Amino acid sequence: MTELDNKKRVDYEDIIANPEFSTDYLFGPARGQMFGVLVCQHSNGTLGTLKAFSGQYDGKWLAKGWVPPLFNVREMKSLCVSVETEIKQLGRDIESSAPGTSQQQQLIKTRRCLSQNLMRKIHDLYMLTNFKGQSAPLVRVFQGTNKGIPTGTGDCCAPKLLDYAARHHLTPLGLAEFFWGRENQSQTRQHKKFYPGCQEKCAPILGFMLCGLNN
Secondary structure, eight states, rough: OOOHHHHSSSOOTSSSGGGGGGGGGGGTTTTOOEEEEEEOOTTTSSEEEEEEESSSSSTTTTTTTSOOOSSSHHHHHHHHHHHHHHHHHHHHHHHHHHTOOOHHHHHHHHHHHHHHHHHHHHHHHOEEOOSOOEEEEEEOOOOOOOTOOTTTTTHHHHHHHHHHHHTTTTTEEEEEEESSSSSOTTSSSOOOOOOOOOOOTTTTHHHTTTTTTTT
């Protein structure tokens, strides 16, 4: 928090500041987001810290000094580019077609199917690792309701941090997650306030991710 306050940028480990990583972004229309810090222990007993931001930072998945997402960013971009272009075109076609017609209904159905298929493929890219050394895709790990996997599952700070620690043989000792920036629209997140992991997205996968810590 002190670094964010003083440096006013997320890429403060870089010598040259990139305007795209300014914390001003978090106080504008986009509002703030969650950040997390994990204190961990190396095999030789020394302590270290890992840090993560939830989701993307102003459209970017990667930033120096912050743990990466649970998927290969290049694969994600390759998967989304062509399909999202098609989905956007269908949206334009729907708007230009006559309301309530069979043509419009078919376009809506096609777009829905494309979106659902894309989401399934995106979830297949997420790989989670626990402290037993086991790795599994998100779709196999998620233990939730029958409503499916919520959008954004695996993008929160805790899963990113725990996955990185497990893959690098680090033992987590303590985790803190806080909100930074302009409050969210529902006013459930306030600047500089700490919050527990979410029940909807994190709770259904953290059981798997924490396996092995007691051994």
